[in-house]
Amino acid sequence: MRVFLIAGEASGDKLGAALMAGLKSLTEVEFIGVGGPLMQAEGMQSNFPMDELSVMGIAEVLPKYRHLKRRMEETSQAVLKAQPDVLITIDSPDFCLRVAARVKEQSNIRTVHYVAPTVWAWRAGRAAKMAKKIDHVLALFPFEPPYMQAEGMECDFVGHPVATEPVADPAAAQAFRAANGIGDKPLLMLLPGSRRGEVSRLAPIFGQTLQTVLAARPELKLVIPTTANVTDLVREQVSDWPVKPLVLSPQGQDKDAYLAEKRACFAAADAALAASGTVSLELAATNTPMVIAYDMNWLSRQIIGRMLKVDTVTLVNLVSDTRAVPEFIGADCKPSKIAAGLLEVLDNPGAQLDAMRVTMERLGRGGEAPGLRAARAVLRGLGQGAH
Structure with missing residues (x-):
């Protein structure tokens, strides 16, 4: 199985690494894409440094817009060339969802987005726009799936990492x-x-x-x-x-x-x-x-x-x-x-x-780790069962 992942910031790198570990425990898998040190430690060679995508705010993005646009095109073409079983984009919607849109325009590659947009709080229209390029959403909060499903996307609540992180005694x-x-x-x-x-x-x-x-x-x-x-x-x-x-x-x-x-x-x-x-x-x-x-x-x-x-x-x-x-x-x-x-x-x-x-x-305390739950959801979406 071949999986193309894209993460654009440290929190996404952490989610991606846990998901990769979960997938490795369930099936034979090859990883390609863009990620940080944690995802690289799980076996992915990043196509370019993830830090290039970690920009926020209009003032920060404008000077780098042409470079980011070029990276979007490069990444889209890399996905199309690799023909993975699934493209998994992790948060960073401004970059990730644009890449997913380009991929969907030119292929039927399955797309999964990890972290649902906060449509329950504001800008509800984002879900409908997202449905045009995303097949499946992995949600951090238990109240999010109905918002995604209402627009025709599959959506699984997979738990929030904070519920399984260590705490001091x-x-x-x-x-x-x-x-x-x-x-x-x-x-x-x-x-x-x-x-x-x-x-x-x-x-x-x-x-x-x-x-x-x-x-x-x-x-x-x-x-x-x-x-x-x-x-x-x-x-x-x-x-x-x-x-x-x-x-x-x-x-x-x-x-x-x-x-x-x-x-x-x-x-x-x-x-x-x-x-x-x-x-x-x-x-x-x-x-x-x-x-x-x-x-x-x-x-x-x-x-x-x-x-x-x-x-x-x-x-x-x-x-x-x-x-x-x-x-x-x-x-x-x-x-x-x-x-x-x-x-x-x-x-x-x-x-x-x-x-x-x-x-x-x-949020999942006491249950299965979110990375493993996310991995099971991805495999179910590909018709490979819950393992």
């Missing part, structure tokens, strides 16, 4: 507290995003929020885990905060050592104030109560606010079908409102526990 959490002089004091984790624009917008709001929170809870300790690309910006943003947070950085650290430290930090925290996104699921995995806050520029806020189809953007709320996690989005992303919500969570940290447990169960 209580001993690791205590060791983290001891190593950083926290002891038994309450610890608040702050997660203002992993992109520079997010950090620049949210860190000042978080700082103002903390003035109120610290006045009520002067014993509170603060910690901010960062990614390498924003560490220096975070340190700059927090330099005038009334209490200096501990800033965790992967810079100069072994990757695995940093990930272990970050997991211990999540487990050690009593509560978190976080940007909207997948991080809410990471917090749920460690039973860390949270408040979600997010804002964007004025124009984006107006446009997205009018298009939004759901009353919450927090994934824990959506998956658990509750509204247990307080969120302050857009016009509500105000320090006074966030502070009140955070103090309430610190006073009653157990209020979210049931919603977090349900979330992890529904």
Whole structure:
């Protein structure tokens, strides 16, 4: 069996590698395509560096548009030449779905897209457009298949990777507290995003929020885990905060050592104030109560606010079908409102526990690994059974 895969960023590389491992455990398979180090470690030689596709935003894409367009054409032709049993595109829809469209125009090669678009939240028309070039969707969330199936695509919920990723045990959490002089004091984790624009917008709001929170809870300790690309910006943003947070950085650290430290930090925290996104699921995995806050520029806020189809953007709320996690989005992303919500969570940290447990169960905790479930779904789609 020959499989052509395309991933365009680190999260897709991780999903792709797990899927490849699953396929290898079930059948004889040859991999070709575009991927990062994790997919290459599973046996694929990337046609070109995946990093070339890891660009976001109009300002970043425009200077590279001609090069990206050339890579789209090269990749489409590579798929057509290889004549694989299946083309699997992983997230990165701007690139991947254009390649799938070109392939469909010139062949009947089966196409699978891994990660459903968030049509349940906004821009529902994307599903109908996607159906013209995609046969089968692998979904991360259990509520997504009906949206894809309604447009004529096959869709399988295969589970979310966060449900099977390792979490720190209580001993690791205590060791983290001891190593950083926290002891038994309450610890608040702050997660203002992993992109520079997010950090620049949210860190000042978080700082103002903390003035109120610290006045009520002067014993509170603060910690901010960062990614390498924003560490220096975070340190700059927090330099005038009334209490200096501990800033965790992967810079100069072994990757695995940093990930272990970050997991211990999540487990050690009593509560978190976080940007909207997948991080809410990471917090749920460690039973860390949270408040979600997010804002964007004025124009984006107006446009997205009018298009939004759901009353919450927090994934824990959506998956658990509750509204247990307080969120302050857009016009509500105000320090006074966030502070009140955070103090309430610190006073009653157990209020979210049931919603977090349900979330992890529904995302596949305790079940088969998502990569293997995805592999079985791909094979079923090819008529090769569940094995």
